[in-house]
Amino acid sequence: xxxxxxxxxxxxxxxxxxxxxxxxxxxxxxxxxxxxxxxxxxxxxxxxxxxxxxxxxxxxxxxxxxxxxxxxxxxxxxxxxxxxxxxxxxxxxxxxxxxxxxxxxxxxxxxxxxxxxxxxxxxxxxxxxxxxxxxxxxxxxxxxxxxxxx
Numbered sequence: 634x635x636x637x638x639x640x641x642x643x644x645x646x647x648x649x650x651x652x653x654x655x656x657x658x659x660x661x662x663x664x665x666x667x668x669x670x671x672x673x674x675x676x677x678x679x680x681x682x683x684x685x686x687x688x689x690x691x692x693x694x695x696x697x698x699x700x701x702x703x704x705x706x707x708x709x710x711x712x713x714x715x716x717x718x719x720x721x722x723x724x725x726x727x728x729x730x731x732x733x734x735x736x737x738x739x740x741x742x743x744x745x746x747x748x749x750x751x752x753x754x755x756x757x758x759x760x761x762x763x764x765x766x767x768x769x770x771x772x773x774x775x776x777x778x779x780x781x782x783x
Contacts (some may be wrong), residue, residue: 664697673705683708683763685754686746687715691737699745709746710764712754713738743772 635641637660644652659670666686667673672699675686684707686695695716702709718734721727728736742748749757757764 665701666698667701667705668692668697673716676707681707683710685710685712687712689717691716691734692721696737696741698740703745708763709741710754711738711746711748712742712751714747714750725781727744739772742767 643649657672657675659666659672661668661670663669666684684698684702686698686709688694691711695711699709699711716734716738718730718737720730721733738748747764749764752765
């Protein structure tokens, strides 16, 4: 899956059409885009402080990259409608793709990333504002309150 030379690896034709030589392309072997690549150095060389994550899978690459970015000093944004997850089943349990996706987005937004839709991200970008996120100090009591309503 996602190996160079396979259809899963290729960019969507619309994205490929927009690609320029200024774009950085990496091939990674770990979940995080930073682990084992030169992306951190390249981003710093470009004076980038915020990375927006899209793609597949929320439960692997998105999660790993967002968590690692914190220690590297990058702010992270995740586009909820431009990411996706898979159904997962193993000895620890089962979770359907929707539950995996929404749970991880809530988790990411509570600490490691600002999560929003593509439209919200574009609006924030156009207004030169950060995509709004949350924090654990707000998410935890709000979650506790909401749990009592269920």
